[in-house]
Amino acid sequence: SQTIHQWPATLVQPVGSPLSLECTVEGTSNPNLYWYRQAAGRGLQLLFYSVGIGQISSEVPQNLSASRPQDRQFILSSKKLLLSDSGFYLCACHPPSSYNEQFFGPGTRLTVL
Amino acid sequence: TQLLKQSPQFLSIQEGENLTVYCNSSSVFSSLQWYRQEPGEGPVLLVTVVTGGEVKKLKRLTFQFGDARKDSSLHITAAQPGDTGLYLCAGARGGNNRKLIWGLGTSLAVNP
Known part of the structure; x- marks a missing residue:
């Protein structure tokens, strides 16, 4: 079975600073990968998804970008953080062997001050 | 536009009571998943339902997919404090669509 790692677990950053969140996956190959943001214990907002190395689809125009330099590595970045970027960021994986299920990492709590 | 509506929100x-939460849509889904999320953690998959009218049981949890594959319900029997969490439903549209449609969740608190 797959394991999704995210780091850091928590992050406090000043407005205008850069951001890099990393997600790595073990136990599967050629997965679809996703970045979500979740506000205050509510639903998930899809930010980016990737079906392969170097292939990124953006769902919402924003201050963030994503990259997939390796099959099982997904990175969420920003050049200059805004207050509104605060939230709980989740990385998810859809292995080729699964039906439509997504499996999630533990998340990163980002606070922008 | 919210394509999957979950009720109640809260x-x-x-402890010991029964409850049902709902996930409704006007759209047809090829499959639907239920997840539970605890504070500060990622959602964990509970079940996937695929066939219209399908019923799946996971211990005290019973999941049903509507006949028309537009809605689903989750029933918990004799709720326990460990059932506390955010319950999320997500639907797949099928084909080459690689995204899930997410509900906003039902936040459940089971008091001892």
Whole structure:
């Protein structure tokens, strides 16, 4: 079975600073990968998804970008953080062997001050 | 436009009570998943339902997919404090669509 790692677990950053969140996956190959943001214990907002190395689809125009330099590595970045970027960021994986299920990492709590 | 509507949004009950939460849509889904999320953690998959009218049981949890594959319900029997969490439903549209449609969740609190 797959394991999704995210780091850091928590992050406090000043407005205008850069951001890099990393997600790595073990136990599967050629997965679809996703970045979500979740506000205050509510639903998930899809930010980016990737079906392969170097292939990124953006769902919402924003201050963030994503990259997939390796099959099982997904990175969420920003050049200059805004207050509104605060939230709980989740990385998810859809292995080729699964039906439509997504499996999630533990998340990163980002606070922008 | 919210394609998957979950109700109720919040639910607070006593240990031992039964409850049902709903996930409704006007759209047809090829499959639907239920997840539970605890504070500060990622959602964990509970079940996937695929066939219209399908019923799946996971211990005290019973999941049903509507006949028309537009809605689903989750029933918990004799709720326990460990059932506390955010319950999320997500639907797949099928084909080459690689995204899930997410509901906003039902936040459940089971009080001892």
